[in-house]
Structure formats: structure tokens, C-alpha cells
Amino acid sequence: MKPRYPVLGILLVTTLTVLLEIPSVTWLTSATLSLILGASALACMALSCLLASRWRWVERLFGGLDRVYETHKWLGIWALVGASYHLVFKANLDSWNSVPILELSKYWTRMVRQLSYLALGLIVLLALNRNIPYGQWRWWHKLSGPLFAIVILHWLSFKSPIALKTPSGIWLTLLCGLGLLGALYKLLLYPWLARAGEYRISAVRLEKHALHLELTPLHRGFAFQAGQFAFLALQEKGLREPHPFTIACAHAGDGRIEFVIRALGDYTQRLRQQVKVGMRANVYAPYGRFQRPLQAGREIWIGGGVGISPFIAWLQDAAAGQFDKASLVYCCNPSRAFPSVSTLQGLAEERGVDFIGHTDGAERLGDTLKRLAGDTDPRQVQISFCGPKGLLERVKASMRDCAIPERNLHYELFEFR
Template sequence: MTVKTWQVISSIVLITTISVLLQIPNETWGTAATASLVLGASALACMATSCTLSSRWGFVEKLFGGLDQLYQTHKWLGIWALVFAVYHFVFKANLDSWDASPILELPKYWARLARQLSIVALGFIVLLALNRNIPYHVWRWWHKLSGPLFLIVILHWLSFKSPITLDSSAGIWLALICAIGVMAAFYKLVLYPLLASGGEYKVVAVSHGNKAVHLELAPVNRSFAFEAGQFGFLALKEAGLREPHPFTIASAPTNTGNIHFVIRALGDYTHKLSEQVKVGMVADVYAPHGHFKRMPDAQTEIWIGAGIGISPFISWLEDKSIGHFESATLVYCFDPSRAFPSVERIQEMAADSGVRFVPNPSDGDALAETIRRVATEVSPQQVQISFCGPKGLLKHVEELMKANNIPAKNIRYEFFEFR
């Protein structure tokens, strides 16, 4: 059982609403001022939670079933925080009947400035989260400002007049969640590179093909433990390549500790990496992350890998710890002009493991036919689907499941896009 985005946001609003209403006269509960106060406090709590989710703490990731799922919640927390903050900004969160005073007394000018800057800061953070046209290297450094900007929003809460006192239920709730958020932001900004699990690796093999690159890395001192299907953040110790990027580990654990990455040149960073990476380069790998693992009890499995989304399934094919490959069908969705690894290579790996292999070029319908066939060979209730690929194809797969009476809960997926 994993935590869902709607559960997080609704819980934050519910807790915040109850704790705030306890601080004001009940005859004022239905006013616009009360709604403004509740939504302003909810925006603060959403921002604090978003900071906590961005920490990459292992126990937090586990609650959401993977870092990819967690980052979806992280994004929506920012969006809803902005929605709540806009209402709070427009409508005054104060009434004459309230006993209102600031927790932290500031000169009127600075209190007003903190209010104006807080809405600007929140809007800036959400703009970064949603604008995919910003180059990653620029986006990453701007996004690092999220933690310091969050402090401005906290300052606004402390300095504006409200009936919330620090020792009240709402004050304790906001202080606690903000303190955790600040610690998480500090950890991610300062401590993560020093304390995160993983290791130092050296590039020992490089091969190119179809606008992609296959890297093999060997541990310099020690390797890290991981399970097939997990991913790591790769940061080469070379000028222009130091930004940590998430890539699926396209191999199963081995005695040597060597790991593989298959990286498609899709953006400015990956193009540069593909062109410049050489044998002998050293990299930091922050890992393992992700919970996209095989279901050992599944009676019938369909694995669907699209483009670079084939990477976790490559590691599954190499992992002999679970077995039951005869129950699995691998569908490789690919663009014939960009397929890497090649269809022949994936077919060879599938044959070695005893997995049924189905190539599905971008203009083919083998995916739909495979789902229909498998759903007739066994009960649709028994079909378990694992998917890694773009969101558009995921929606198509879910439609095919519905058409073939496969329960919606029988699919697991991993997003390979974090922004």
C-alpha cells in the first residue's frame, strides 16, 4: 500500500483546517477571511511537505512506492500551494473579532515585503517545476533556490497578524511541518552529496548506437547493493557533466559490482554526455532509488518497455534470483530508426532467459495484439502488467487493459521523466 498524491494534499488541508478553526470563534468560520487563513496555512504546509519529499530520504521514498511517484506528488504540492496562496493573497486573512498578532514582530515595511516576496517565491518555484523548456543545467541551479525561498514564506507566516499563536494547535502543526521541511531542504542542498548512499565508479566500457550510449562502470573502492529495476543518479567528475541525472541501472547485481547504464541523447546534458564520455572517467553514483521490481508471485506477466524504458527490463532479464521467466512476455516498443539496444540484442537476452519476446515498432499493433492474446490464454484477473515508458503510451495501455477486462490495479509503472 503506497501513499497517493490526493491523500497527501487532502490530509494536509484537513489537518490544517481543523487546527486553524480551533483558534477562531465558530461564528466566523464561514467568512472569506477564515478561508484565506486556512488556505494560506495550507499553502505553507504544502510547501513544507514538498521540501520534505525532495530530500530523497529512503523511508519517504518507500512510502510512495518509488522516487518517480514521489516527484509527481512533489510537483502537485507546489501547484496546489500556489492556488491556495493566490486566494490568501487576494482576500484579507483577518477580522476585527479575532485576537490577532504576529508571532515575530517586524517593521511594517519588512512585514509587507515578506508578504509580497512569498507569493513571488512560490510562483517562481512552480514555474520551474512546470516549464520544460528551461535547460536542465539552468533549471537545476535555479531549483536549488527553493529551500532559501521557502524561508521567506515562513517569515511571512511569522510576521503577519493572525489568531494563530506558536503554542496553539495550528501553530504547533505549522512549526513542526516547517521544521521538518527546513531540515529536509538543508539535507538535500548541503548534506546529500556527502551522506547519500552509492559510490565512486570508473567508466570501463563505452559503446554508441542510434543516438544513445551504453556505459559500463566498475567500483573504485566499494560497490553498493541494489535490486534489478532500480536506478541511480549519475554524476561524471568532468566539466559540464557534474550534474546528477537519474538513469536506470541496466544490469543485475554481479560479483564484480560493475553496473551498466543505457542513456539516450534526448536533452542538452545527455547529448553532451554521449559525445564526451570516455573510458577512464570517474563518476559518483547516488543509489539505489526506485521500487520498480518484479512481482515474484505473479502467474502471468507482461513487461512493456518503450524506448529507453526498456532499461529496467534488461536488468530483470539478467536477474536469475526470482526465475519464473516462462510466465513473462516482454513487449519492446521502439522507433526503428532509434532502437538501442537493438531489437536483435533484446531478443537474444529474452531467449537466454526463456521470456517470450514481442517487438513492437512505432507503427505496429503488436502491443495491442499481445495484451488481447494473453488475456484470452489465462483469466484477465491473473494478468499483471509492468510498464516503463512515456505517459501517452501508458494511457493507451490502460485503455487496452480496460478493453480486455484486465483490472486497472493490475498495472505497475515507473515514470522516467522527473521534471
């Protein structure tokens, strides 16, 4: 599900239900548009809080937690757009039968109105600001739930033609209730109720800009599919923040899991410096739906940098079936490649997978795709990609040159923030 579908769906349902509450002669007014956009902003915030819960059924609906977080981000952005218009233009007319659902004094009604807009703006700015260290960003972002409650209080306290028993009132009450439940679960209950396991770090391999971790379960591991990811949180000071990393191995009988981590940000650099064998960690998993295509005349896997991790897991998956139609393209800087090109080539050759190493980045990617897909019907070529956004655009452009339909591209979003 693409982000625009929930946004447009919310706008459509909110518009239809709000128009039922007001005289038709007032539909084409700035006040009506302000009311619709204000209610839509509230609905977008509610759905955004629901998506942040990481509930399994939500992930299945959107086709992966990466898509959930992308939609979560855009819901916040469009909520701020709608709320901005709602703040500037009055959402009331004398001809409307407007009464507050919850009676407050004029002072607190006005105060809550201003605070609700500031709360929404703060949530969106914190979510989009990549210059804030992850540890601080995570704790600030936890305030989204309580700040959302202020926005709900604004809806309940200002004069509006929307009553609780009307279609629009029922629609907003349902969404806000689910949003509050999701926010409460994520803020207080997730560490205790989410699927997780306690692990011990059994092996550490350090490289200049990366590290390879192997963890064994202290009690019982969890089942996962090759290509999924987990949130890793070490039980050490400064390393307790859960971070998402792709599981770089197939499911093993002893429950062992592995991660290949590039030390790029504050947390991953600190992790590389402090991690030691014997440390314990909580692993929340599995998430993601990055799986091999079930039927394909030709499979092309493209991994960029640390985006090679899910393909390592695919190569190790004994239950994955045949690999004779698969080719792995590894785009990397040889001085920063981890695992090395030669190591990955050896692993691919063991499974009978054609391997192409692009140590010059993506300069020859178009020619490689033409060669690999040249003897196959373009409609039968399935491309799986994991890597930076810039490389993804290169892949899409090369697919167009080869007449490969974009629907044949399966990729996982590379960044959550």
C-alpha cells in the same frame, strides 16, 4: 501513495486545527477560507521541501522516488493555488484575537508578504518550465529552500489567530521544521551523506541516438535490485550534474553497473559526445521500487524506447526465479532502438521469455495484450510498464478492453521534471 492523498490530508488537518482558533460564527467567511488556504499553502511547501530530501524513509512511504517527485510537483502547484487566494482576500477579522508571532515593522511585514508570494510563484514556474536547460534549472531550483524560509517569515510576521502553542501552530511548526531540515540536507549535506560510490567508466558503446555505459567501482560497489535507478554524475566539466538513469543490469559480484541512455536532452547529448573510457563518476543509488510481481498467473512486461532498461536488468537477474509465465513487449522505432530488437530478442530467448517486438510503435498493442492474456483469468495478469506517458495511456486503454484490473498495472513514472 497518490499525490492527492497528501494534499487532501494537509488541507483537512489544517482546516480542523485553524477552525479551533477562531469563533464558529466566522467560519463561513472569505477571511477564514483565506487563512486556511494560506496555512495549507505553507504546509504544502514544507512537505514539498521534505520530499525533495530523497531520504529513504520518505521513498518507502510513497512507494518509490518517482512517486515522491510527482507528489512534490503537485504540492507546489496547490500551494500556489492556495497562496493566490490568500493574497487576494484578507485573512483577518476584527473579532479574531490576531497578533504576530514575530514582530516586524509595517514596511518589512508588507515586503515579506509580497516576497513570499513571488518566491512561491518562482519555485513553481521553475519546476514546471521544461524549456530551461537542466543545468540552469537545477541550480535555480536549489533556491527553493532559502525561498521557503521567506514564506515562513511571512507566517511568523503577519497578524494571525494562530499562536505557536495552539494545535495549528504546533502543526505548522512541525511541518516547517521538517521542511527546513529536508531543504538544508538536500542543499548542503546530500553530496556528503547520501549513499554513493565512486566509479570508473570501463566501456562505452555509442549508437546514433544512444549510448551504453559500463562502470566498475574504484573501491566498493553498492547493492541494488534489478529495476532500480541511480543518479549519475561524471567528474568532468559540464557533466557534473546528477541525472537519474535506470540501471540496465542485475547486481554482479564485482559491483559493475551499466546504463542504457538515450541522447534526447542537452545533458545526454553532451554526455554522448564527451564520455570516454577512464572517466570517473559519482553514482548515488539505489532508488526506485520497480520490482517483478511476487505472484502472477501471467506476467507481461511492456517497455517503450529507453524504458526497456529495467527489463534488461530483470532478464539478467539470476535470483529472479522462473520466466516461463513472462512475456516482453518492446515498443520502439527500429531506427532508434537501443539495444536492437534482435539483441533484445536473443537475450529474452536465453531466459525463456516470450518476446514481441512492436517496431511500428503501439499500433498493435491492444491485439497483443488480448492474445497474451487470452487464456488467463484477467485478475491474474500482472502488467509491468516503463515508457512514455502517451504509451502508458494506450496500455491502460488496452487493459480495460481485456478486463484486466488497473490495480494489476505496475509502472514507474518516466520523467522527473
